[in-house]
Amino acid sequence: MKSERRDRPLPQLALVRMLEFLREPEAIFWTFGFPVLLAAGLGIAFRNKPADIVNVAVVAGQRQSAQVATWLRGDKALHVDVMPEEKANLALRTGGIALVVLPSGDGGVTWRYDDTNPDGRAARLLADDALQRAAGRRDVVPIFEDRDRAPGSRYIDFLLPGLLGMNMMGDGMWGIGFGIVDARRRKLLKRLIASPMSRAEYLLSYLLSRIVILTTEIALIGGFGTLVFGVPFRGSFIVFALICAITGFTFSSMGLLVASRVNTIEAVSGLMNLAMLPMWVLSGVFFSSSRFPGLVQPFIHALPLTAAVDALRTNMLQGGGVQAVGVELAILSVWLVVSFTVALRIFRWR
């Protein structure tokens, strides 16, 4: 008896890919749970507080200690404690306070702080300002303040497109690379090509399953960012989808390339890390890549993750259209085509 309704190979292959993924609880956590937790953690750690309070300490036992402390408390951005010098120095070294104020007998003070620490510099400026005003200083230039706290300029807004890009890279490369190397290691790849299976459909099934997983993942991370932290999506959704699709295919192709000849999980793990490490560090996921020296900037901009993250930020935060992300999409496309072509050429099926 023949089966009446014949199964088609491509849907079967894609189904099997999805089943393999869904039956791996760890994979589900690392793909969906971890990035959301990371966004939540960093979003909370770097959330915008009404105004950052800086901790400072006034050394006790000096003649003017109480007076200086009172003057400093006049600025609401400073939290002032009076404590012995030894305790204050220890707190400064361990990051509990940002500035030690040491009143001297003649009415002056010494600022003791780490001038390479932004908090230390901020504390010194605030304390200096508070002290001089309290002592009667008058400003010579009239100052007006216009505070802009609109979403889009906070750290979480900067971070979320970076996390999206980083996850597309990790999942694209791992999802394809691990699956293929595992099948080759099990000699399953050899068994599959001994059957009448189409090799193109086999590789395509990986891309199809990645699209489903990627879409879910982007919806989760993006939705979380918008609902919980109010991260803006100012650009067109179609451009956003286009960036995600090209990014997903690019990193999938790179995963295919990394996995094209390797026989063991250990070897592919090493190669994956080798390929991804420069991008984790340089591509501006957690902080702007412009902090690196000008000499390496062309290299950084040629990396696919830099292009993906820059394009996502332009689209989400600045509302840029296709033209605004054209260069980034072109860079990604070059990586896509080159990786895919080379991977197919050198791919080992047995």
Added chain:
Amino acid sequence: MNGTALRVRALRKSYGDVIAVDGLDLEVREGECFGLLGPNGAGKTTTIEICEGLLDAESGTVELLGQTWKHHAAELKQKLGMQLQETQFTDKLTVRETVRLFGSFYRHPRGVDETIAMVQLESKAGSRVGQLSGGQKQRLAMAVALVGDPEFFFLDEPTTGLDPQARRQVWDLVEGFKASGRTILLTTHYMDEAERLCNRVGIMDRGRIIALDTPRGLIASLGAEHVIEFAAGEGQRGPDAAALRRLEGVRAVHSSDGHFQLHVEHLHAAVPMVLAELDAQGVTLAELRTHSATLEDVFVSLTGRHLREE
């Protein structure tokens, strides 16, 4: 209809300096089970993988079901069922999902449940592959070979590493293929397997077929039905082989490392004579065994080595 299902001519393949297959000729007739018997490294797997289209030969031709890999690869794959060495199917998938996946590659597959029933894995159809025993995994490999309803089966060491009960289950399956008129080429280094399953056996050694006949014919070629094996006690000089060979009814004498093997026609006549001769030579025995001649004895007689020697 008894045409030729597989015709191999002057096949050669080497890996670096090692010649794996050295000018091999082979014909497998439609509907027969042909066994390639030989020790590890004889070139059996290389030969079968070239026939399966998985490896390219350096020279020589393979004609399978009247077609060649060069011109008819896609059609051939539809007609072949294969079980390869060491295939591990995905642990996370169930037996049914695995068979269904492979079935989807064929134009005229068997039903998934029907295939699973053929290898008697019905009770495991919903189990993950990772939970199967070694014998069950091998039957799954058989199901995957069967699901395309092939005309020709390639089985590469189908029972290596299985326990005796699992081996018998695989043998029953192979006998089922035979009964349905399909052609089978299998490799094995178990002589009992070749004797039981194969219509004809080619004995392979160092990339060549050194003898080819029915199992009975190969054993009969020894000219003796029985084998006497013995070893002299420690520290003795070995017995005089020439004197043993002159005894009536002894067809051949092989010795290695103090172990002697005599091929004889009639056990009841030969054993007293051999013992009397050894006694006369002053040789005492550490061990003495007799058995009916097998393909192993054929291999030893042809090569002077045992099949299981690495």
